[in-house]
Amino acid sequence: MEYTKSHSALTNFKARMPLKPYATDDLGYGLGIYSKAQALLKAYVQPNHPYYQHCLIFDIDTPAAVVELDYSMVGVPQPNLITENPENGHAHFVYLLDTPIYKTDASRQKPIVYGNAILRALQRVLEADVGYSGLITKNPFSSKWRVSVRREKPYSLNELNSYLEITWAEANKPIQQHEATDLGRNCCMFHTVRHWAYKEVRKYRGKTYNQWLNAVIAHCMSFNEGFPEPMGYNEVKGIAKSISRYCWKKDPHCYQEFIDRQTRKSALGASKGGLLRASMYDEKKSKAISMKQSGMNNTQIAGALGVTRRTVINWFNNAGCESAPKSDISCLSVALKI
Numbered sequence: 399m400e401y402t403k404s405h406s407a408l409t410n411f412k413a414r415m416p417l418k419p420y421a422t423d424d425l426g427y428g429l430g431i432y433s434k435a436q437a438l439l440k441a442y443v444q445p446n447h448p449y450y451q452h453c454l455i456f457d458i459d460t461p462a463a464v465v466e467l468d469y470s471m472v473g474v475p476q477p478n479l480i481t482e483n484p485e486n487g488h489a490h491f492v493y494l495l496d497t498p499i500y501k502t503d504a505s506r507q508k509p510i511v512y513g514n515a516i517l518r519a520l521q522r523v524l525e526a527d528v529g530y531s532g533l534i535t536k537n538p539f540s541s542k543w544r545v546s547v548r549r550e551k552p553y554s555l556n557e558l559n560s561y562l563e564i565t566w567a568e569a570n571k572p573i574q575q576h577e578a579t580d581l582g583r584n585c586c587m588f589h590t591v592r593h594w595a596y597k598e599v600r601k602y603r604g605k606t607y608n609q610w611l612n613a614v615i616a617h618c619m620s621f622n623e624g625f626p627e628p629m630g631y632n633e634v635k636g637i638a639k640s641i642s643r644y645c646w647k648k649d650p651h652c653y654q655e656f657i658d659r660q661t662r663k664s665a666l667g668a669s670k671g672g673l674l675r676a677s678m679y680d681e682k683k684s685k686a687i688s689m690k691q692s693g694m695n696n697t698q699i700a701g702a703l704g705v706t707r708r709t710v711i712n713w714f715n716n717a718g719c720e721s722a723p724k725s726d727i728s729c730l731s732v733a734l735k736i
Contacts (some may be wrong), residue, residue: 405547407478408538410494411445412438414452419444420534429534443537448630450498451581453478454517455535456491456526463489464546467524474523475561476548481536484544490536491524494552499581501633507588507640512555514581515569519562531627583625584637591618592641599645607646614642683713690714 412434420429421437421444429444437443445453456477460466464482467474477491499513500506521528538545595614602610615638622628682703689699696714700707 406550407494407547407552410552411453411479411492411538414447414498416444416447421537422534425534438537438539441537441540441542442534444533445492445535446532447498448633449502450500451513452495452498454493454495454513454520455530455532456493456520456524457530458489458491458524458526460525461487463487463491467491471523473561475520475553475558478547478549478552479538480546480548481538482544482546483536491526492535492538493520493558496552496554499555501584502636507584507637509555510581510584511569511588512559514585515564516555516558516562517581519564520558523562529626533627583622583627583629584633586625587618587621587629587634587637588641591621591637592645595641595645599649603649607642610646611639611642614638614645686710686713 415434415437417434418431419434419437421432421440421442422429423441425442429442432440445455458466464480464487467477467480475493478494479492480489481492482489495513499509501510518528520526536543591614594617598613598617599610602613615635618634618638618641619631622634682705685703686699689702694702696707696710700710703710
């Protein structure tokens with residue numbers, strides 16, 4: 399089916415592209431950074447955001463990629479989009495995801511591992527190029543390619559796996575560093591560096607968590623240089639944070655030191671600043687009562703004392719006046735001992 403601009407799959411692809419993607423008309427001349435509007439005029443574009451992946455893309459370098467999909471591959475999920483080179487029949491198959499796979503320092507590792515397992519399994523069944531990184535794809539809005547929309551609705555990872563039946567043991571299989579591309583780099587780094595970290599964390603007993611985190615980041619950055627296409631710093635930092643947090647909490651000595659340190663800080667705050675703040679608030683509460691008795695409303699009191707209106711209301715409520723008439727504030731004097 400030839401595409402029109404009304405297809406939701408194309409709208410989805412365009413909406414989730416980076417605001418300033420890489421793009422080019424000729425891969426031989428390298429990539430440039432453009433606005434999304436300018437990039438969509440190029441033959442090749444960057445489909446996925448650096449911090450999340452909303453589509454899985456496969457490079458099929460055979461003369462009849464689409465024909466083989468239609469007539470030789472039984473039980474294979476249909477791509478959402480196909481961009482085919484009309485001159486040689488090579489194509490990119492694009493599978494849109496309903497929920498992106500996030501790759502930030504707050505991301506969970508399991509969706510990345512799961513997504514990479516599905517990526518590798520589809521590479522096998524589609525006989526796709528395993529060295530393709532997914533950074534750049536044939537632009538489905540370019541007239542240079544023959545574009546077809548096979549499915550409008552994005553896939554969930556579970557739906558894709560219903561065609562592939564990947565087990566968790568298979569998903570966790572080690573990946574060789576020189577073979578790791580796309581999501582595989584995240585998994586390769588995570589599984590390799592974590593084994594180093596299990597023992598290394600013992601050297602940081604008696605030190606701070608930030609010292610340990612910086613050591614893991616440095617090790618991950620060094621490991622990152624071994625990939626054919628290294629990841630960006632923020633992506634590496636996210637993996638390092640996941641590893642460092644896990645190992646720090648699992649090491650009883652390190653984690654107990656952290657708890658003890660936080661306890662000491664809290665006690666120090668309570669003994670100095672905490673008591674000072676408490677006395678200041680007691681003084682303000684007393685002033686609030688005097689202002690209320692003089693006829694000022696809660697908003698006026700809050701403005702005069704430099705606190706929020708909600709704070710003033712809480713002061714009065716906590717003093718036991720919830721059921722008392724608004725005009726009766728005599729109980730406040732008793733509660734605050736004034």
